[in-house]
Amino acid sequence: MTLRTRRSMGNRRRFARTALAVSLVFPLGAAFVASGVGASVSKSKKPALKPPAIVSAGKLQFCSDISSPPIEFLNSNQKPVGSDIGIGNAIAGKLHLKPVWQQTSFSGIIPALQAGHCDAILSQLYIKPARQAVVNFVPYMWSSESVTVPTANPGNITGLDLSLCGQKVATVTGTTAQTELSTVSDACTAAGKPAIGVVLYTSDPDALQSMMSGLSTAYTSTSETAAYFMRANKGTIKFAGDPFGQILTGIAVNKGNPKLLAAIRRAFAQMQLDGTYNRIMNQWGLHRDEL
Numbered sequence: 242m243t244l245r246t247r248r249s250m251g252n253r254r255r256f257a258r259t260a261l262a263v264s265l266v267f268p269l270g271a272a273f274v275a276s277g278v279g280a281s282v283s284k285s286k287k288p289a290l291k292p293p294a295i296v297s298a299g300k301l302q303f304c305s306d307i308s309s310p311p312i313e314f315l316n317s318n319q320k321p322v323g324s325d326i327g328i329g330n331a332i333a334g335k336l337h338l339k340p341v342w343q344q345t346s347f348s349g350i351i352p353a354l355q356a357g358h359c360d361a362i363l364s365q366l367y368i369k370p371a372r373q374a375v376v377n378f379v380p381y382m383w384s385s386e387s388v389t390v391p392t393a394n395p396g397n398i399t400g401l402d403l404s405l406c407g408q409k410v411a412t413v414t415g416t417t418a419q420t421e422l423s424t425v426s427d428a429c430t431a432a433g434k435p436a437i438g439v440v441l442y443t444s445d446p447d448a449l450q451s452m453m454s455g456l457s458t459a460y461t462s463t464s465e466t467a468a469y470f471m472r473a474n475k476g477t478i479k480f481a482g483d484p485f486g487q488i489l490t491g492i493a494v495n496k497g498n499p500k501l502l503a504a505i506r507r508a509f510a511q512m513q514l515d516g517t518y519n520r521i522m523n524q525w526g527l528h529r530d531e532l
Contacts, residue, residue: 313365332512
């Protein structure tokens with residue numbers, strides 16, 4: 242029996258259709274585009290107005306945990322790249338600002354925004370009620386999560402279910418995956434089975450390495466990042482079960498900065514109209530038409 246958290250975004254029929262599409266295209270990536278989501282899209286292609294409330298004049302600073310390819314990561318030259326990076330750079334360009342990327346641990350990313358360390362968060366941040374209570378969002382793509390195992394699957398894991406009981410599972414601290422594993426672990430103990438040994442890391446590469454080295458029997462993360470690692474480690478890892486927890490991700494802005502929120506929303510709408518958004522998503526193998 243698979244346990245999964247119900248999301249408010251989307252109905253069950255759409256989730257089932259999209260999950261099937263993901264299972265068929267994992268080798269090519271697994272993001273879901275939030276086409277037309279959020280504010281209404283104006284037909285005007287005029288540049289958005291420069292936002293009046295930013296941390297530093299002339300710059301649009303993003304807090305991001307730059308360790309989750311292909312969404313955001315450092316290339317061989319230690320330069321931030323990925324779909325989120327491309328989206329953020331394009332938004333800053335439309336606002337006539339210089340993009341600045343602040344490496345921020347995911348577990349502390351919202352407090353960093355609230356403390357004024359950046360203007361916005363762009364780090365595949367899921368739009369969840371608890372987060373909506375403290376920040377505002379501009380939705381920009383769908384995402385989901387998956388359980389990944391070595392190809393041999395020594396733990397005989399079948400997905401986010403009771404097959405994880407008693408297993409060591411690696412994930413990133415502060416993520417939805419950690420919460421999902423905690424929920425399943427509680428179900429394990431309620432059924433008289435051993436709890437899941439959740440092993441927490443500060444980055445996806447470290448969590449993946451834990452599984453690859455045999456310290457964990459599974460690794461749980463976003464489907465997009467897991468699919469990227471599958472391509473990079475062809476034939477050595479695979480998905481266990483279906484993806485779960487489909488949800489919208491968004492660019493987060495402080496509640497007290499409605500003008501910046503409106504400026505980012507308008508810039509993103511322009512990206513959708515002029516094709517910039519689609520080009521970025523296609524570049525990283527993430528664009529999907531199904532919603």
